[in-house]
Amino acid sequence: MLRALETRKFLPASPPRAPPHQIAISVSVSVSVNALIALTAGSIALFLGTRPTWLLVQRWLMGTVLAGLAVKMAFEAKRA
Numbered sequence: 001m002l003r004a005l006e007t008r009k010f011l012p013a014s015p016p017r018a019p020p021h022q023i024a025i026s027v028s029v030s031v032s033v034n035a036l037i038a039l040t041a042g043s044i045a046l047f048l049g050t051r052p053t054w055l056l057v058q059r060w061l062m063g064t065v066l067a068g069l070a071v072k073m074a075f076e077a078k079r080a
Contacts, residue, residue: 018026048055
């Protein structure tokens with residue numbers, strides 16, 4: 001029993017807990033930001049879906065970005 005008490009004093013203290021109102025504020029902000037991101041993504045998808053030219057531009061842009069990342073990864077693999 002004494003040995004357990006001696007090792008207990010070397011364990012780190014548990015961190016203080018946040019008050020419930022701070023947790024509620026944090027959760028509210030998180031949910032609000034995530035909802036805003038989802039709504040923005042939906043409106044962008046609607047915008048691109050109704051305008052074929054913008055959809056084509058978006059596809060070319062993303063294809064170029066992905067091709068650039070593939071080239072970068074290929075050159076990094078040769079160095080390692």
